[in-house]
Amino acid sequence: MLRAPLALLCVLLMGSVNAQTGALTVEATQADIANKQTEYDNYNLALQTQMNQAKQMKEQLSKLREQSKKLEREKAIALEEMNSQFQKMIDDPSLDIASARLTYTESVNAHKQNKLDIQNQLAAVQEKEREVASIRVSKHSLLNTLESLKEQLNNSRVERLYSQFNKSGTLSVQHAVDCDLEEVISECIRRTEQLAKQKASKRYLDKIFTELSESATASAQRNAADTSVKVESVKVTNKGFSGVAKYSVSMDVGLKGNLTRKQACQLLELNERYCVEFPGGGEVAKKTESQKVKYDANLxxxxxxxxxxxxxxxxxxxxxxxxxxxxxxxxxxxxxxxxxxxxxxxxxxxxxxxxxxxxxxNLNKDAQSFAKGEKIQDILSNDKQGPRLVAIPAGGFQMGDITGRGLDNERPVVSYKIEASFGIGEKEITVGDFGQFIAATNYVTVAEQGKGCAYYSNSEPKYDMQMNWRNPGYEQDNDYPVVCVTLDDAKAYVDWLSTSTGKTYRLPTEGEWEYAARAGSDLDYWWGDAIGSNNANCGWCGSKWSNNSASPTGTFKRNGYGLYDVIGNVWEWSDTGSDIVSVVRGGAWNFAPSLARVSTRLEIASDFRSNYIGFRVARDR
Known part of the structure; x- marks a missing residue:
């Protein structure tokens, strides 16, 4: 059974809703966005507060450790003084050494108390770091909820406009025509009635645009969308000739708006991906036998x-x-x-x-042409092939939120230099790749140690003790990306890979990851500034896996450097070089498109594991 955000996905099921329901959905979603934004802002403040407290507690711990060294010296001096006084007392029994003994006793007690303070402070620091890690996980889940609600809002806006536009109504119109003297009477009558219907259609279309909830936005794009109405019925209430050859007609015209969802997106200036049907529901979308397209295997x-x-x-x-x-x-x-x-x-x-x-x-040359031999695939100790790598050339790029649509932790934009070429996984490490490592080492992942793996449900990660890389909560094959692995699990794999191949494997640094993912682009996605539809596997991205499960690696197009799935599929662990902050990159099948941009980074606990986080490897040349 797939675990997925049911509450967020159900809105994507396209269907006929009346205008009132659509309006309420938009308004309710806007209210939810405002509430979640406030909640997210509060989490940011709480996280910063907890991080500041953790910093102060660590500083206090450092002071206590420095104090320990000082007290150790003082205790040694007091002991030396007491021993000296004791030697003197042997020669002169009347000598009072009580003061030296008291000083030594006080220094010993002070040192003991300091040790106890260090132990208590260390425990407090560790507890505070757990609180920080917990807030980080909640924050990234809340961020995805917030961005998903924005996706839901756009879908609701389309549905509302579609419903409000395609309504039926009746207009009464009158029209008169001076018949041409050379015109047949029946032709004049037909022409008059046709012009009356056209008048009614124009007025009804104007009326629709005036009454739309987003009238101003839609009206501005009216000509570009090529909207229309359909005449459903005509009832002539009065007709006749007057004067020399003047024919007039009165009629009630039944009309209905004729708007497609694609046109709805044009009117609202939204990407067309909001106007196609997406897989919905909280479980992996499976077609029933009646829904499946059947092919004759004999043909x-x-x-x-x-x-x-x-x-x-x-x-x-x-x-x-x-x-x-x-x-x-x-x-x-x-x-x-x-x-x-x-x-x-x-x-x-x-x-x-x-x-x-x-x-x-028609194959086009890559912006970066690789010389022969720059595709790398090392042989493992069991004579099987390791993961295939792509050579990435040295160079520089602008790293971070170049387009200005990113998160605070993507700023400021910095110049980053890749000093030497390196190899990086063409694909994310697969279930099959990871299985070879398990078979060779009998390694047991954190999730398999009775601790389980997280899945995303009702806007937050929840743990299932039965879930792990073998059973992530959705159906998978060997070519799916491995998930439910912690940062240490990923590092254990690359350590084994290094031992097995004799080469230096590791996780890519954040700079290397973004450099390779961008492939020379300075846009939000390597192909452009919009996610589009069916370009990657992320939430609301238009593929059959979106919001349902990971997809087989290599399903979508490579980027300019020949890498698959740097946008979406599963988040990927990176090497931050820090024991405090761990970061995943790239977005995932159940995260909003805005969180799949090449510069997006999520800071999470290193022991977090979920069915939407995996990794790819890097190798020094």
Whole structure:
């Protein structure tokens, strides 16, 4: 059973709702956003307060430890003085050494008390750090809820406009025409009635726009959206000729708005992804037998693929078929096609084969052309291949919230320099990859130690003791990204990878991760400033996995450096170089698109594990 944010997903089920319901949904969502924003701001303040307190407590702990050194010295001096006085007393029994003994006793007691204070302060610091970690987890969940509500708001706005526009009504109109002397009477009557219906349609369309909840916004885009109404009925109430050849007609015209959801997005100036149907519900979307598209497996069609380059390689449903020109007979149904060549941007397409088909592929050179040998795949100690890496060249870039739409922790934008080239995983580490590590080492993840794995439900992470990387709460295969792993679990894997291959593997630093993910772009997503639809697997991103589960690695297009899934699918652990702050990057299948931007960073506890966090590896050249 998939655990997912049911309350947030159900709004995505497109359906006919009346205008009043749509309006209430928009208003209720706006109120929820305001409340969640206040709650999020309070969490930020609480987190900062707790972090400041933790800092002060650590400073106090440092002072106590410094004090311990001072007291140790004082105790040693007092002991030396007391021993000296004792030696003198041996020669002169009348000598009073009580003062020296008292000084030593006081120094010993002071040292003991200091040790106790250190122990108490250390326990208090550890408890405070747990509080900070807990607030971080709650904060990132609340942030996703807030961004998801904004997605819900846009969907509700579309639904409200769609409902308000496509309403039925009746208008009474009158129209008169001076018939042309050479015009047949029946033609004049027909023309008059047609003009009357056009008049009614224009007035009704104007009336619709005037009465829309977002009238000003929609009216400004009216011409661009090419909106219309439909005439449903006509009842002539009066007609006749007057004067020489003047014909007039009165009629009641039944009309209905004729707006598509795509046009609704145009009127509201929203991305078209808000106007397509998304998978909804809290469980993995599964088509029923009646909903599935059925193909006759006995029908075979010829697929021909041609490209503009030589020595490319064609993969159909993950199997290599050699280079183009290629013709192959395939069974009817859905197939994935990928054409790749080193130094060129890959061609990836999902096709539905219902007839013979020719695909012409035009491969474009990468902005960064890789020389031969810059795809890396080391051999493990068991003679199997390790994860495939892509060589990333040295260089510099602007790191952080370049577009100004990010979180506070993405600012300020800084210049970051990659001093040396490095290798980074072409894909996220898969269940199959991780399984090899487990088989070789018998490693037991934190989740498997009876501590479970978190899933996102009702706007917060909740732990299920039965969930782990083998059972993340949704169906998965070996090519899915491994999840339910902590930062230490990920580091254990890269340590094994280093031992098994003899190479230096590690997690990518934040700078390396963002540099590789951007692939030379300074936009929010490597392909542009808008998430679009079906470009990645994130919440409300238009794929069949959105809000349902992770997707097989490599399902979507590579970025300019040849990396898959740097936007969405699962969050990825990075190496911050800090024992205090741990960060994941890249967004996930159940997080809002705004949190999948290449600069987004979530600070969480290093022992947090969930079914939406995984990792990819890096390797020194």
């Amino acid at each position: 075979m069609y010829e697929l021909t693929i041609r490209s503009n380059v030589f020595d490319d390689e064609v993969y159909i449903d993950g199997v290599s078929y050699g280079s183009t020109k290629l013709s192959v007979m395939l069974p009817a149904g859905e197939h994935s096609v990928e054409v790749i060549k080193l130094g060129y941007q890959s061609y990836v397409e999902k096709i539905e084969l219902t007839e013979n088909r020719l695909i012409r592929v």
